[in-house]
Amino acid sequence: METEKDASARPAALAPEPPLATTALTDSALAPTGPRRRSPALRRALIASVTGCLVLGGVVVLLPDGSGKAAPPALGPAGRAMAAVGAGAPAALPDLTALIGEREAHLRAHPGDEQSWAVLGSAYVERGLRTGDVASYPKAEQALRTSMKARPDDGAGNVEALTGLAALANARHDFRAAKKWGELATMQAPKRWTTYPVLIDAYRGLGDTKGVGRALESLQQLGGGAPALMTAGRVYQDRGWREDAGAALTDAAALAEAPAQKAACLYRVGELAWERGEPVEALRYYGAALAADPDHHPALAGKGRALAALGRSGEALSAYQAALAQRAEPQYALELGELYESLNLLPAARAQYDALRARVRQESTGGVNDERILGLFEADHGDPDEAVRRLETEWKRHGSPQSADALGWALHRAGDDEEALEYAKKAHEKGPRSAQFAYHRGEIERELGTYGAARRHIGEALRINPYFSPLGAKAAKGALDSLGEPPEGGPEQVYPPAPPRPRYSGSSPSGSGSGTKPRGTAPKTSKPSKRR
The missing domain is CATH 1.25.40 (Serine Threonine Protein Phosphatase 5, Tetratricopeptide repeat)
Known part of the structure; x- marks a missing residue:
């Protein structure tokens, strides 16, 4: 996980695009019906x-066209x-x-x-x-x-x-x-x-950080205004460069002119605040995104997360329901189901889990691959062995940190913690700074009995974002309490082992004559010291 960088490694800032000049485009220009046609080029x-x-x-x-004519018709x-x-x-x-x-x-x-x-x-x-x-x-x-x-x-x-x-x-x-x-x-x-940008999204989905870097460098050299800044912000977020990500996304929002684009940029800034464990700040940006575009369903789901973190459960449920009304995203159904479960509203939670399965089946008819989200759901709320089967295939297809985390967690839930730890390390060390990644690794380490590492990583998860999941955050706090404080003096392995106690024959160094000897051996005379 990359958290620091040399000044020489920072990409050059993207300069804002000059003001745009647009020609009038009428409906008739879109579909010419007469014999006259534009040149093919x-x-x-x-x-x-x-x-x-x-x-x-x-x-x-x-x-x-520079003709100086009056403004075009609407x-x-x-x-x-x-x-x-x-x-x-x-x-x-x-x-x-x-x-x-x-x-x-x-x-x-x-x-x-x-x-x-x-x-x-x-x-x-x-x-x-x-x-x-x-x-x-x-x-x-x-x-x-x-x-x-x-x-x-x-x-x-x-x-x-x-x-x-x-x-x-x-x-x-x-x-x-x-x-x-x-x-x-x-x-x-x-x-x-x-x-x-579409190539960068593909590389991100595959976990190809070098490919992302090359494509981003080319994009920055060519320009692209707000969309390029937004793409750069998402890459910086993956790298853990949160200040750079926030600057790029804020600039993108300032340059965006259309409401939908401005909403997308503001939502991403809100996500940065949420990942830092700042639900009040995140809620402010989600609200700004919705003010720009009331139909922006990711901001509605983000608003639900932030409100739940602030204890405003009724409003959180409404926000999630509104997001699902805009788009029946499986991720939203899983989050809402877990929120219901955290409130002990189990029938409502089961209804959302059933809706998640139905939506995954529906999306598969359009060729959409939802194996990662379905695997996470099965690991926690269904069949962990089925989750492992699905996520092993997904990992081979898309070796991203997100896939590694999901597979590691499924293996843990299925009882194979040693293999689970290998994938959890890949996700935690190569992926973004994520509370969920850190928590999953810490829980696996706790099950393996490496309590010092478990305490460190579960504590890290709660420091990154103490509200990262309505069920996971509560479990993390309980796990950390069960681990307790480390023993006084720190772990034994940080100190060199004590040297073996010498056995003296005859008199002890103090001259008390209380030396011991191994049973069945003749007493040996101590050699004189060479020190003068």
């Missing part, structure tokens, strides 16, 4: 820019979606829906337009991420692969579709596939910054 450049940013919330600079919903993306933000959900409908209609008339297929596929990915509509993912895959097939040479040069496929794989938690598509996109367009 111009049309490809425009739609390619939109495609990359639709998934990433990126920045597109569309220069005005944009329709699809035009607003294009304009929002051009300003560096994801589109509002109603406008995104309008854009999807417009592209679908256009492609019915022009089925060979590979760029519009790429736009449509990326829009489906964005809709699935924002709403949890996993049925959007098979549609996205079909659209993106159609875009690839429509381009000669098996899609060579179709960076927009490659980036969309990488984003789709990330959304499905298939980080190996995301890495493949992302690396192809960056190889074909190394100067296009929109290809790098």
